[in-house]
Amino acid sequence: MKKPTKALCIFSVLFFSACNRNLVDSNFTGKSDYKTGYIVDSIRIEDPVRIESLKYGGMYITSKSTLSSFRNNRNFFLRPDVFIFGDDFYRDLPLNDYQKYKYPDYGNCILVKSDIKIKGLAIYEFQNKPCFFILGLINAKYYNKKHNSFDIKSNIICNKNESLIYYKVVYPLCK
Helix, strand or coil: CHHHHHHHHHHHHHHHHHHHHHHCCCCCCCCCCCCCEEEEEEECCCCEEEEEECCCCCEEEEEHHHHCCCCCCHHHHHCCCCEEECCCHHHHCCHHHCCCCCCHHHHHCCEEECCCCCCCEEEEEECCCEEEEEEEEEEHHHHHHHCCCCCCCCCCCCCCCHHHCEEEEEEEEEC
8 A cells, every 4th residue: 555655646746846847947047138126116005114034034014904914934024015125225226227216315214113012023113104115126136145244134035046036125205
């Protein structure tokens, strides 16, 4: 009885490996004219908070209501309503686009420590609620290279093809 089970397991692994190769072209390196970052739109986030996770790295923006669903796992930071906090607009913007966009005084935002306590997170609230956030996309390879240091690891996704991935990043615009 053990032999058919073992054979079935080996067949399953080989079958799903073959299917995976058909879905993803691992040799694709992208077009050479892709930028390191793009400005996409402006968005509104209700009751925004900035969170920092030493365990998973980086700073993020989300709403208080979304934060209530945090269960101390990495998947939370991959949700569509959790964004990377962009703390320096011009640092992330491609050099050729500097003159194209005017970002006012780093968003004019003041952050204060929140009364909300969640183990493993440092939570900050905006003193003046942002009206909007500028939504951008930043190349994962560029972001991981530019935002890592000895004491902070901001790597969200480890992927050999990270040059093909873009992270959602937001830059606050406060009153």
